[in-house]
Amino acid sequence: MITEATRARFAREVAKYPSERKQSAVMACLSIVQQEFGYVSQESEAVIAEVLDMPEIAVHEVTTFYNMYNQQAVGQFKLAVCTNLPCQLRGGKEALRHLEERLKVHMGETTVDGLFTLQQCECLGACADAPVMLVNDRDMCSFMSNDRLDQLVDALRVEGGK
Numbered sequence: 001m002i003t004e005a006t007r008a009r010f011a012r013e014v015a016k017y018p019s020e021r022k023q024s025a026v027m028a029c030l031s032i033v034q035q036e037f038g039y040v041s042q043e044s045e046a047v048i049a050e051v052l053d054m055p056e057i058a059v060h061e062v063t064t065f066y067n068m069y070n071q072q073a074v075g076q077f078k079l080a081v082c083t084n085l086p087c088q089l090r091g092g093k094e095a096l097r098h099l100e101e102r103l104k105v106h107m108g109e110t111t112v113d114g115l116f117t118l119q120q121c122e123c124l125g126a127c128a129d130a131p132v133m134l135v136n137d138r139d140m141c142s143f144m145s146n147d148r149l150d151q152l153v154d155a156l157r158v159e160g161g162k
Contacts, residue, residue, distance in 0.1 A: 002047045006036060010051050023054045026062050030069055039070035067121045068137045074117035075110045077156045081133040081144075083120040090130035091145075096120055098146050102153055115160045116153075 013028040026048065033044040040063050049056040063069045067080060081087075081096045096118070100106055103116050110117040126132045129142030141152060 002033075002044060006032060007047075007051065010048070014052070023052045023058075026052055026054070026059060027066075030059070030063060034069060039073050041071075067119070073110075075115050076160050077115060078117045078119060078136050079133060080119045080121040080135075080137070082122070082124045082126075082131065084123040084127075086123075086127035087130040087132060090127075092131040095131040095133070095144050095146075095149060098149055099153070102150065115157065 009032045010025070010029050013025040013032070014022045016028075017024045029048045029051065030040055033040050033048070037044070042060075045059040045063060046056050049059045052059070063071060070078070079099060081092060081099065083092045083096060096107060099118055103111050103118060105111055105116070105118050107118055107120050121134065124132050124134060124140065126140060126142060131144045133141050133144055135141060135152070135156070141148070144152070
């Protein structure tokens with residue numbers, strides 16, 4: 001449920017643009033929802049569409065275009081492995097498979113303990129460092145061999161307290 005405090009945050013973002021361009025705040029509003037709820041629901045998209053005076057489908061198109069917006073609840077750590085062709089040629093698919101085996105989930109799933117969600121993603125712009133991945137849409141990890149993947153998972157487990 002979108003609170004009045006959330007709507008006030010939306011209003012601050014909308015105020016940054018000329019009134020006829022308030023739809024430009026769509027990504028900022030989606031980010032606010034994601035920060036507050038962990039994902040962007042259809043209900044949230046509907047509220048954003050109303051606030052920005054744009055069709056719900058237009059908001060949904062933005063939500064689904066970018067990897068950074070979760071459309072369902074995710075684990076404490078979202079692991080997104082690049083599987084674009086350059087990364088595939090340098091071990092991206094193998095890295096994804098290794099994490100699937102290590103975490104006992106398939107791509108797109110969350111571990112039973114709620115700690116990890118495993119996803120594939122498109123180009124992260126670091127082909128020379130492949131295989132690469134993002135943790136929680138912010139931390140880039142490069143040259144992710146199986147050993148480095150295992151070290152990352154172990155460190156995140158400690159950080160997550162499980």
